[in-house]
Amino acid sequence: MSAKPQINWLRQPKRESDNVLLEKAITLFGQDRLPEAIAPLERYLGLHPNHYEAVHLRAEIALKQDDLDGAIKGFTKAISLQPLKGQTYYNLGIALQQRGNFNEALRLYDMALDLKHSPNKVLNNRGYILRKTKRYDEALATFNALLEQDPQFLQAYINRSGTFLRLHRLQEALADCDTALSIDKNYVDAWFNRGFISSEALDYRSAMQSYEEVLKRNPSHWKAKFALSLRSLALADFSNGWQQYEVRFLETSLGIKKLNMPIPEWDGTASIEGKRVLVYFEQGLGDTLQFCRFVPRLADLGAEVWLMVQPALHTLIESLDPRLNVVSGGQLPVIDFVLPLMSLPRVLQINDEQEFGTDCYLSAPAYVVSEWQAALGEKRTPRIGLTWSGNAKHQNDHERSLSLTTLLPHLPTGLEYVVVQKDLRDEDAALLANQTTHTIRQLPKEDFADTAALCQNLDLVISVDTSVAHLAGAVGCPLWVLLPFNPDWRWQLERCDSPWYGESRLWRQPNYGDWNGILTELGQQLQRQFLGGENLAPV
Template sequence: MEQSDKKDQEKKKITEAKTFSVPFTLGENKENITITTNTSSNPSKEKIINQAFKFHSQGNILEAVKYYQLFINQGFTDHRVFSNYGIILNNLGKSKDAEVSTRKAIELNPGDAEAHYNLGIILKGIGKLQDAVLSYRKAIELNPALADAHSNLANILKDLGKLNEAEVAVRKAIELKPDDANAHLNLGGILKDLEKLKDAESSTRKAIELNPNFAEAHLNLGSILKDLSILNDAEVSTRKAIELNPDFAEAYLNLGGILKDLDKLKDAESSTRKAIELNPALADAHSNLGNILKDLGKLNEAEVAIRKTIKLQSDHADAYFMLSLIELLKENYQSGLENYEFRFTKNGAAIPHGVPKLKRINRIKLKKADKLLVVSEQGLGDTLQHMRYIPYLRNQGLEISFSAQTKLHSLIQASDIDQNPLTPKQSTLVSEGEWIPLLSLARDLEVSPENPIVTQPYICSTEELNKKWKNILSKEKRPIIGINWQGNLGTEKTYQGRSIPLEKFSILKDNNEITFLSLQKGFGSEQLNSCSFKNKFVDCQPQIDRTWDFLENAAIIENCDLIISCDTSIAHLAGGMGSKVWLLLKDIPFWTWGLEREDTFWYPSMKLFRQKERHNWNEVMERVSIALRSFEDVEPNLI
């Protein structure tokens, strides 16, 4: 999983510039002064303040506190005392009192830049970010060379989402103090958020160059390398952070995430459990553990970990979203679809294809004549799967507008889903009614295996295109098996293991008189050039490879005898058409497919072949090959 907001805050806390123990230069104190604080006599202002400064400079904070308080109780005023006392109070966790004391110092000496700087630190600590910005800016106005003020200002601007301003501020800090490892680390974090990952890497490496033992810098470098998909180097960097700080819970947590991406799930589990051992209150660690356990197929343990996350942090959107995936896999659709709404607030939140100006509704009212804009979201397969509800809602009397990916528009029109589908840009211009994300319809319609709502085929091509491809494919040897083996490269990061190397399909040609037809487009299609059974594909394959239009691909599918696919949009397209589909699934698939059934209520014409062992596609293909030999319905039905 991506790092959570809370973890980011922890890192920012670590990398903030430090304040001085005593924020002003103490004059040399040659005399050994001792004051009895409970005496009836009143020591002089100078003796009290000198003794307070002496204890403070020696690190004897408890004694320093006594003298600072005695000084104040005597009614004396000195801006240095109130400023210094404010730092101590803040370090003791008495933030409100620290603020009062520091503001008093500023009242006594408005030109004290460091007092404004210290106030900024206090205000940030109590969440008054806007006020902290004002304090840091005042400190900089009074002393433009105060590098730490620029650096800390950058951190707050980052928290406020003002990343470009934050970059300017931290670069000024570096200009003033080029050897400040903290500032270079802070710049790396800001650049990472700006998605300037290579620059972020350079800045973080500079922090490490300045301070090779900077555990936090090694940790952040590992996080950046993870985002760059340089996973082995990310692992090395994060392990270095742990070597430097063996009790660094956040480093074990990040290492667990990297190991998960490397598909080392057992090691990922161990590392994440270590993070929890070091910091049982680290909500993200429980959440990540739940995610790892889900991928390991330990769903009950995963649910326990996720619920622990929610107990620790009741607004943890990632945890609720992960809980929804577990519930849906278990076919608990009521709660699962409710929690699936957290996809819009989790890290890496789902973004609808278009941002309407209309009010978003929480629930469909199903009142006749209501105007409702439905906006697609996520991948093409999601749109193909859930657009079935558009005609259903229209038949209930609602006035529906449908915004979807442009490349699906011709298919949507031919299928009579919507005769005038909107582009994402056009959806922003709709001025009447309300709107709802497409994948929220299943929740509102209370879809479940017992209540599928729509089971009949709802996607089709045109008669003209069907005839065209019937004529072209009539020259081919039957039966024709359309295959698709590779998912979208971007989705592979979050749905690792769903794709199948094309060569794995070679077993299907043994003992089966079949002809393959590749439905693969883009990434992965290059495997066709080097596969060992290239001669088993239809002669018109080059023409098919040049066909990217979904409407025409639907006509090609219509003229195949069987579709065999991994979990991609092609499976949803064929399933929505009512074509015979054999879907090949990894051991823990996407929530749509559940965990056990060989069929699915989503597509009655689909049969599911599941991995019995993680990564073992050979065994799956053996079963598919046997099924092909006994598949009596695969006949030349299109001649």
């Protein structure tokens, strides 16, 4: 008889100890001390593996630590334990949204709404996914419903402003930012979005004022500092712009990193005569093609220069200057100084566009040019190169690229068109294979030396703002660049020429998102320049 009470007495402290473990984990989680919270929580789960709150908390910690696999697994188990908890569906939706599984995330958000869990937060996330997946009208309806329920929900104004922007409704996008600021004048996201949208409207003065307001409230807001640097460069204020542009390494979302080597970075003051300097690429292919022009100036100062480039550019950039040692990997000699490629204008104090140099500074190997001449065959009509889209993952691809469906009706027949871009999107490939109105050739290309050789066999390259534009300009091919209403900083504003490429003409959208306006004019100019002005109506 005495054994049973004894067992109960032994178990009671254990249960209390278990609760202490869970309470400790909850407290540490609330203090954002995640690594410390894991140990007591894991001990508790070892004793109670199916305790809903503990399983859910472990999944929340995984989500905060960017362990998406752990979060998805944990929230899924929590749903199996308590299938009527809307919070769990919401959190699992967040994990799947971060994974990029948008359709499943939407399904889970809808289930959270059915269970009446934080409908405003759920609607806000739901609208964000709809915008992300280009379902703009549905996104707008979602944000409208949310703001009708809660007119004080600040983040919804910012997300709706982004939706208006995608719909090219800039004034309404700005109005949403202003409404958010009327509720909270210190709302940094609203000031930043206002700066971005003002830039898209080419109101750079207002944009820069908005970014300054961001920095008044958050002096370490690197995105705002980076945006200010781009505005300075676009306005040709190179003296300040190059200095400001160094902030690119501090804005982690850009993914721009310095080379991890225990070697001093050359700041432009120390003598580099007889020194070995490594200049390394830091961003995209187009950036390397544009800025490599400055590297020989280090050799002019007496340095032994090593230039690290992307493998796809290696062969082509070997033509830049015989004094350079061009590499794309492998063992390096002992280096005295390093320098990121796009910091060269700053350290060399190149603040006047007349110092950029617009002459042809790259060329494909002669034998590759001859091979492409043979591959193209006898020329019976002018040859025009086409690049209408760039990297689909580029953050501004929705504005800078267009579809072949949009471009093709504006191109006059009677010319031989050659596809210069390497990759085609599925819908463009299908149209190219089935269209019968134009002569459009597509030939396989291995690397940028091939693409350069192709360009050197063309009468003109027409390109959106992608690496092909910089390639054609660097090899001296006549170039027409199609630019969105708010172009990248390097094309500046208003002018139709470029300080970077002497043989270029810039075609700018007359209104936000309006390709048809410039494409109609471009087609007519092609007709006049290459076909004598006949048959001016596009096909």
